[in-house]
Amino acid sequence: xxxxxxxxxxxxxxxxxxxxxxxxxxxxxxxxxxxxxxxxxxxxxxxxxxxxxxxxxxxxxxxxxxxxxxxxxxxxxxxxxxxxxxxxxxxxxxxxxxxxxxxxxxxxxxxxxxxxxxxxxxxxxxxxxxxxxxxxxxxxxxxxxxxxxxxxxxxxxxxxxxxxxxxxxxxxxxxxxxxxxxxxxxxxxxxxxxxxxxxxxxxxxxxxxxxxxxxxxxxxxxxxxxxxxxxxxxxxxxxxxxxxxxxxxxxxxxxxxxxxxxxxxxxxxxxxxxxxxxxxxxxxxxxxxxxxxxxxxxxxxxxxxxxxxxxxxxxxxxxxxxxxxxxxxxxxxxxxxxxxxxxxxxxxxxxxxxxxxxxxxxxxxxxxxxxxxxxxxxxxxxxxxxxxxxxxxxxxxxxxxxxxxxxxxxxxxxxxxxxxxxxxxxxxxxxxxxxxxxxxxxxxxxxxxxxxxxxxxxxxxxxxxxxxxxxxxxxxxxxxxxxxxxxxxxxxxxxxxxxxxxxxxxxxxxxxxxxxxxxxxxxxxxxxxxxxxxxxxxxxxxxxxxxxxxxxxxxxxxxxxxxxxxxxxxxxxxxxxxxxxxxxxxxxxxxxxxxxxxxxxxxxxxxxxxxxxxxxxxxxxxxxxxxxxxxxxxxxxxxxxxxxxxxxx
Amino acid sequence: xxxxxxxxxxxxxxxxxxxxxxxxxxxxxxxxxxxxxxxxxxxxxxxxxxxxxxxxxxxxxxxxxxxxxxxxxxxxxxxxxxxxxxxxxxxxxxxxxxxxxxxxxxxxxxxxxxxxxxxxxxxxxxxxxxxxxxxxxxxxxxxxxxxxxxxxxxxxxxxxxxxxxxxxxxxxxxxxxxxxxxxxxxxxxxxxxxxxxxxxxxxxxxxxxxxxxxxxxxxxxxxxxxxxxxxxxxxxxxxxxxxxxxxxxxxxxxxxxxxxxxxxxxxxxxxxxxxxxxxxxxxxxxxxxxxxxxxxxxxxxxxxx
Numbered sequence: 001x002x003x004x005x006x007x008x009x010x011x012x013x014x015x016x017x018x019x020x021x022x023x024x025x026x027x028x029x030x031x032x033x034x035x036x037x038x039x040x041x042x043x044x045x046x047x048x049x050x051x052x053x054x055x056x057x058x059x060x061x062x063x064x065x066x067x068x069x070x071x072x073x074x075x076x077x078x079x080x081x082x083x084x085x086x087x088x089x090x091x092x093x094x095x096x097x098x099x100x101x102x103x104x105x106x107x108x109x110x111x112x113x114x115x116x117x118x119x120x121x122x123x124x125x126x127x128x129x130x131x132x133x134x135x136x137x138x139x140x141x142x143x144x145x146x147x148x149x150x151x152x153x154x155x156x157x158x159x160x161x162x163x164x165x166x167x168x169x170x171x172x173x174x175x176x177x178x179x180x181x182x183x184x185x186x187x188x189x190x191x192x193x194x195x196x197x198x199x200x201x202x203x204x205x206x207x208x209x210x211x212x213x214x215x216x217x218x219x220x221x222x223x224x225x226x227x228x229x230x231x232x233x234x235x236x237x238x239x240x241x242x243x244x245x246x247x248x249x250x251x252x253x254x255x256x257x258x259x260x261x262x263x264x265x266x267x268x269x270x271x272x273x274x275x276x277x278x279x280x281x282x283x284x285x286x287x288x289x290x291x292x293x294x295x296x297x298x299x300x301x302x303x304x305x306x307x308x309x310x311x312x313x314x315x316x317x318x319x320x321x322x323x324x325x326x327x328x329x330x331x332x333x334x335x336x337x338x339x340x341x342x343x344x345x346x347x348x349x350x351x352x353x354x355x356x357x358x359x360x361x362x363x364x365x366x367x368x369x370x371x372x373x374x375x376x377x378x379x380x381x382x383x384x385x386x387x388x389x390x391x392x393x394x395x396x397x398x399x400x401x402x403x404x405x406x407x408x409x410x411x412x413x414x415x416x417x418x419x420x421x422x423x424x425x426x427x428x429x430x431x432x433x434x435x436x437x438x439x440x441x442x443x444x445x446x447x448x449x450x451x452x453x454x455x456x457x458x459x460x461x462x463x464x465x466x467x468x469x470x471x472x473x474x475x476x477x478x479x480x481x482x483x484x485x486x487x488x489x490x491x492x493x494x495x496x497x498x499x500x501x502x503x504x505x506x507x508x509x510x511x512x513x514x515x516x517x518x519x520x521x522x523x524x525x526x527x528x529x530x531x532x533x534x535x536x537x538x539x540x541x542x543x544x545x546x547x548x549x550x551x552x553x554x555x556x557x558x559x560x561x562x563x564x565x566x567x568x569x570x571x572x573x574x575x576x577x578x579x580x581x582x583x584x585x586x587x588x589x590x591x592x593x594x595x596x597x598x599x600x601x602x603x604x605x606x607x608x609x610x611x612x613x614x615x616x617x618x619x620x621x622x623x624x625x626x627x628x629x630x631x632x633x634x635x636x637x638x639x640x641x642x643x644x645x646x647x648x649x
Numbered sequence: 650x651x652x653x654x655x656x657x658x659x660x661x662x663x664x665x666x667x668x669x670x671x672x673x674x675x676x677x678x679x680x681x682x683x684x685x686x687x688x689x690x691x692x693x694x695x696x697x698x699x700x701x702x703x704x705x706x707x708x709x710x711x712x713x714x715x716x717x718x719x720x721x722x723x724x725x726x727x728x729x730x731x732x733x734x735x736x737x738x739x740x741x742x743x744x745x746x747x748x749x750x751x752x753x754x755x756x757x758x759x760x761x762x763x764x765x766x767x768x769x770x771x772x773x774x775x776x777x778x779x780x781x782x783x784x785x786x787x788x789x790x791x792x793x794x795x796x797x798x799x800x801x802x803x804x805x806x807x808x809x810x811x812x813x814x815x816x817x818x819x820x821x822x823x824x825x826x827x828x829x830x831x832x833x834x835x836x837x838x839x840x841x842x843x844x845x846x847x848x849x850x851x852x853x854x855x856x857x858x859x860x861x862x863x864x865x866x867x868x869x870x871x872x873x874x875x876x877x878x879x880x881x882x883x884x885x886x887x888x889x890x891x892x893x894x895x896x897x898x899x900x901x902x903x904x905x906x907x908x909x910x911x912x913x914x915x916x917x918x919x920x921x922x923x924x925x926x927x928x929x930x931x932x933x934x935x936x937x938x939x940x941x942x943x944x945x946x947x948x949x950x951x952x953x954x
Contacts, residue, residue, distance in 0.1 A: 032884035032897065038750035038761075038876055039847040040889050042911040045898040 011079050018071050026064050063622035070614030077607035090189030091147045092132045093177035094119055094154070096161055097195020097218075099138040100508070100573035103163035104196075104220060104310040111196050111218050112163050118216040118590075119158050119194040123151050125591050130189060133180060134158060137173035137195070139166035139509045139574070140552065147184060165312075165508035165554050167574040170199050171207055178210050188212060190591070196220040198576035207580060214587040220579060223252035223306060226313030227572055228281055230298050230505035232320070239323045239346055240291035247283045248300055250276040251310075251575065257303035262286055264294050264320075273303055293322035298505070312573045316505040319556070319569070323347065326494040331355045332376035332392075337472040341486045342374065347497045348490065355380075371494050377470070388463040388493040393435065393470050400456065400466040401438040409434035409449040409469075420446045420457055420465065420488045424481050431475050435468035455485075463493050495563065502566040507574035508551055513559060513566070515545040525560040663763075663809050664770045668940050673802075675775045675943070677741055678954040679839045681865045681927055703734040739838045741776045741783050742864075743769050744830070745812070746844030748789040748821040749890045754873025755935070761871045764935045765843045766812045768869065771943055772841060773808045775953055777801055784834075785811060789819035792829040820891035821848040823855035830859065837863035841952075846870050846919055849892065853922050860926030867952045868923045870916055870932045877934070878909050 037043070096119055102112040123132065131147035132154045144157045174191060181188040191209075194216040199207070209215075229247035250256050255277050262270040269288035276282040290296070298316040302308055328350040332338055335352035342350045355378040373385045376392045384399065391398055411429045414421040424447075436452040439445060442460055445453035454468035469476065476482045491498045515521070515538070526534045526549050534557060536549035551557055551570040559566040582588070708717060708728035718729045751762035759767075769785065776783045782799035785808060786792055796811040798804040821844070830840075840859065846852050846868070860866050874880075879900065887896045916932050923930035929950045933942045947953055 032886050033881065034886040034888065035879075035881060036753055036888045036890050037879075038753045038845055038890055039849060040887060040894060040896055041847070041849060042908050042915070043887060043896065043898060043900070044904050044907060044911075045900075 011075065015072055015075055018075060019068050022067050022071060023064065026067070060622055063618055066614055066618040066622075070611045070618065073607050073611035073614060077604040077611060079604075081603045081607070089127070089129050089131060089149070090187045091181050091184045092126060092130055092189035093135060093180060093191045094122065094132055094158075095135045095137050095173050095177060095191065095193045095195075096158060097138075097168055097193065097197065098136045098161050098164050099168035099195070099198065099576065100163060100165050100312065101168070101196055101198045101220065101310065101575045103312055103573075104224065106220060106309060111220055112161065114218045115194040115196070115216070116158050116161065118218065119192075120155055121590055122192050122194065122214075122216060123155055123158070125593055126151070126189075131186070133177075135173060135177060136161055137168055137170065137193075138164040139169050139550075141169070141173045141176045143176070143180070147180075165573045166552065167507075167509055167576045168195070168197065168199050169203070170197060170580065171203055174207075174209060174213070181212075190214045190587075192216060194218070197580040197582070198578065199580050201577045203576075204578050204580050209582065209586055214591065215582050216589065217582070220309075223254065223256070224308055224310040224313070224575075225250050225252065225256045225258050225276055225302065226300055226308075226310060227298065227316050227505060229283075230316050230318070230503075232296070232318060232503040234323065234501060235287070238289075241287060241289050242320070244270070244286040244288070244298075245283065246272075246286065246298065247281050248274055248276050249281045250278050251577075253278050254306075256306065259301045259303045260284060261299045261301065262288060263297045263299065264290055269296075290320060294320055296320050310573075310575070313575065316571060317569065318503050318505060319567075320503065321501055321567075324494075324496040324499070325349055326371040326490070326497045327351075328372045328374065328490075329353060330374040330376065331358050331378055331380070332374070333378075334376065334472075338374070338376060338392075341471065341483055342490075344483075345487075345490070345497075348494075371497075372490065386462060389465075390489055390493075391464065391466040393468065394466055398466065399458075399464065400443075401440070402468075403436045403438045403452055406434050406436050406449060406451045406454075408432065409436075409451070409454065411447055411454070412449055414447050415445055418444055418446050418457065419492050420455070420485070422488055424484055424488070426479060426481050429475065429479065429481075431469045432473060433469065437466060437468060457492070465489050465493075491563075499563050499565055502564070504566065504568050505572055506551075506557075506568045506570050507572045508554055508570055509574045510548060510550050511557070511568060511570070513547045513549075515547055517544060519545065519561060521545065523562060525558075527558045527560065529555045663767050663812060664774070668771065669774055669805075671940065671944070672771055672774050673778055675948075675953045676779045677772065677776050677781060677839065678951055679739070679865045680951070681837075681863075701734045703732045705729045706732060738781070740834070740836055741781045741839045741841070742786060742830075742834065743772055743783065743841040744786045744788055744826075744843065745769050745815070746789070746821060746842075746846075747787045747793065747815050747817050748819055748848070749817055750821065750845055750847050751871075752817045753890045754875040756875065758873075758935050761845050761873055761876075761935055762815075762817045764933075764939065765869075765871050766815065767939045768871070768933075768942070769841075769843055770805070770809050770812055771939060772953070773798065774802065774805050777804055777808075783808070786830070787815050788821075788826045789817075790822040790825060792826050792833065795833075821852075823848065823850070823852040824858075827855040827859045831862045831864075838865070839867065840864045841867045841869060843869045843871060845872055845876065846915075847872075847876065849889070853918055856919070856922050857926065860922070860928060866923055866926060866928035867950075868919055868928065868930045869947070870919060870930070871935065872912075872932070873935045877912050878905065 097115055098112065102110075102115060104111050108114060126132065128151065129149055131149045132145070132151060133147045134144040134154050134157045136142045136144055145154055148154050170193070177191040181191070190212050192214040196218045197215070198220065226249060227246070228249040229245070231245045232242050235241035235243055244262060246260055248258060248260065255275060257273060257275050260272045260274060261268055269290065270286040272284050272286065274282045274284055296318045298318070300314045308314060324347070326348050328342055328348050330338055330342055330350060330352045331354070332352060333355055339352065342348065358378075358380050360381050360383060372388045372390065374390045374392065375394070377395065379395050379397045391400065394400060394402075396402055409431045411426055411431060414424045414426070416422075431454075434449060434454045436449065436454055437443070437456050439453060439456060443456045443458050445456055446465075447453070447455040456466050458464045471482050471486065521538050524536075524547065526536045526547075528534045528551070534549050534551070536547055539546045539548060547559070549557065551568070554571050557568040557570055559568065705718060705721070706729070708730050712730055716730050718731050721727070721729045745765055747762070751765060752760050754761060755763070773783045773785065777798065778801070780799070780801060782797065785796045785798070796808065798808045842856070856866060856868065882901050883899065885898060885900050887898065888894070920930035929952050931946045931950045931952065933946060937945070943953065
């Protein structure tokens with residue numbers, strides 16, 4: 001006899017709990033109860049008091065016994081016992097390898113198709129009543145079905161499986177399968193794996209399959225050369241030039257000659273031929289010009305005309321961003337003094353104009369291309385410019401209220417909390433003359449003397465900075481703080497111009513990024529598609545901090561660290577480094593065809609009926625049914641009296 | 650138009666306007682001929698300045714000559730006095746049991762105490778509508794402070810407030826209560842006693858004592874279903890609500906019937922006391938709505954008509 005729904009341990013545990021609960025309820029029901037009554041004059045003890053006193057604990061043992069037996073019979077019916085036959089179902093877990101490598105082509109076809117075929121054959125060999133759980137395994141372990149006795153559902157799920165873009169994590173899948181079998185009460189069957197079992201070297205060394213493991217391994221000896229890594233960054237010296245670092249891997253067994261090409265549109269930007277040793281990597285660097293934004297395609301082509309088994313990793317696409325250029329117009333009658341400060345940055349296009357050529361209509365247009373307007377000791381006619389404005393030594397009439405003009409002003413303090421004063425430090429700097437401004441609630445002081453602020457910034461409605469002195473004056477001309485202050489102002493007003501990009505082609509799955517020393521981890525942000533934040537962790541170690549995040553599907557991930565934006569184009573499929581060599585003790589291939597199943601006799605309906613009858617009997621004999629049955633007997637007798645019975649004689 | 654009590658919104662917890670409207674058509678009725686001032690609605694054997702001729706009698710010195718039947722004198726040359734039937738106004742007194750036993754047995758439905766208060770308020774309103782003078786007397790071990798209301802239906806509010814303010818406490822001592830009652834109220838009248846009459850001492854003797862003093866007693870026994878037929882089985886620890894005495898005993902189906910029979914026998918004794926003295930007895934279960942009780946058993950008993 002065996003149980004279909006409950007294990008013996010579960011049945012005994014539940015039976016114990018139910019029995020204990022019944023006894024507790026029974027004793028609670030029979031405990032003496034306190035009642036407050038109006039008078040005691042009518043109360044007389046029951047004639048059965050002596051009997052109750054003798055068995056004070058369990059006053060009606062047969063009632064209790066009948067209840068317990070009936071409940072156990074019902075529980076037994078729920079357990080689903082079968083008697084006779086060779087019906088003994090086992091729970092099997094079928095793990096289907098859907099990692100990226102399963103999309104590889106061999107002479108026999110695509111690996112995943114072979115794995116599906118093996119899995120379906122395995123399913124056919126199992127007894128028809130054995131429940132099977134299908135699990136798709138790549139970087140994640142995903143159960144597709146529960147333990148399903150209808151094998152056609154499992155077969156349909158196998159047929160609908162596709163290769164993913166991530167590598168196989170076999171240990172995780174095996175742990176999941178063992179845990180799932182452990183949670184079931186029925187006997188555990190096999191854990192079968194159908195796939196190429198291409199995993200990382202570390203995992204291959206430590207992988208410990210369970211004793212009930214069966215391997216349906218698909219041979220995968222295809223030759224493959226593909227991208228391992230591609231990194232790009234803009235050249236520091238020339239904004240329209242990119243530097244690229246490429247790494248090519250050879251997963252095959254022979255050395256390969258490959259041609260590496262970088263293409264934008266129909267233009268080949270760079271090309272190089274490499275020889276990659278089997279099981280090794282080969283790298284190369286490129287430098288090419290791409291002034292506009294665009295899609296960069298990086299290809300690996302076989303130079304020796306050999307077929308590549310896994311073409312998915314032969315091509316990488318990176319979306320290169322455009323370099324932002326800021327336009328600066330300086331209205332000054334002394335442009336030569338300001339030219340070194342504003343014309344030194346390659347990403348700023350600066351034009352110098354005399355103050356007389358100021359056109360208020362053009363500058364009042366918010367859609368004008370100008371990013372920053374510099375007004376050197378000059379008040380333009382209204383309306384004032386709608387762009388970001390740097391006011392140098394503004395005369396009265398500017399948006400900034402001047403409190404006083406201080407001669408021989410000593411610059412006492414830079415406000416370090418302001419981004420405009422970042423890195424600025426001067427000592428005993430005395431200005432021949434400086435205007436002291438009055439701060440409003442929108443203003444932020446950047447530098448001040450003893451009389452008040454002489455450099456202030458205003459963030460709304462447009463960004464404005466007022467310098468109360470001439471930065472190219474005699475006292476400031478040779479100070480290092482002067483170009484730094486102007487650079488800080490330009491960075492604050494046009495932050496996109498200072499943004500730097502690094503492009504990386506990465507594989508789907510877990511990605512680790514080593515962080516530079518001094519990185520403020522609190523400011524780090526990792527965003528995925530549609531600017532959605534991705535969870536990440538930072539691992540601290542003696543070698544330095546490492547940021548980890550997981551990208552389960554192809555896409556683009558941004559790692560933002562201040563002005564630095566590292567873009568990960570997660571488009572490369574992740575492939576395990578080696579095919580797992582299973583121990584010799586592991587069962588391989590398809591199992592023997594199972595014997596036909598005879599289901600035996602199903603006992604649960606009889607047990608359910610018996611349990612119900614037991615409860616009904618208890619209710620009639622000991623419960624309120626006694627009153628009803630007595631009343632019904634009385635009523636029946638009364639009706640019988642009314643019937644004009646005739647004597648038989 | 651007089652101010653009706655439903656507009657004055659008496660306490661909703663005790664009595665509602667729908668019941669009050671139905672009660673308007675009722676009147677308290679008594680059987681005994683009781684002396685009293687003119688203005689009642691029940692006939693009395695006592696003669697007085699009524700409208701309906703009752704009898705003749707011989708003239709005696711001191712009689713009012715206005716009542717001499719001069720026609721008879723001219724024919725017979727004898728002085729006869731005309732006597733008229735009196736319809737006196739007599740005091741109606743309602744005694745309400747406020748002992749702790751009235752709070753027992755209220756698991757399903759209202760407690761006996763709430764039921765008695767609602768019944769008393771209803772009877773009070775019936776009396777007020779007929780311009781009776783109603784005296785509400787709470788009692789437990791002693792007779793409590795009374796409230797006398799008269800002057801029509803508008804005074805029901807004060808009666809309801811008085812009844813609402815009552816609390817159930819203490820034990821019942823009918824003998825002491827009746828002694829205080831007869832000494833406090835020498836004028837005979839109709840006396841409603843609303844109680845469960847469930848005290849350890851025998852209350853038949855005090856009730857007889859009350860009737861002997863000429864009061865017309867109308868006993869309204871209120872019980873809960875668990876008072877008459879306890880639904881419990883097994884080992885019970887019973888506590889007397891008034892005395893606090895505790896008794897442990899087994900109880901079951903075999904003695905439930907005898908318990909109910911004893912209770913009914915006790916109620917029958919109360920009925921006998923009431924009927925023997927020209928009064929009435931009504932037994933009411935709290936499972937019966939007050940409205941149904943008034944227009945059912947109470948009306949049939951003749952206490953109200």
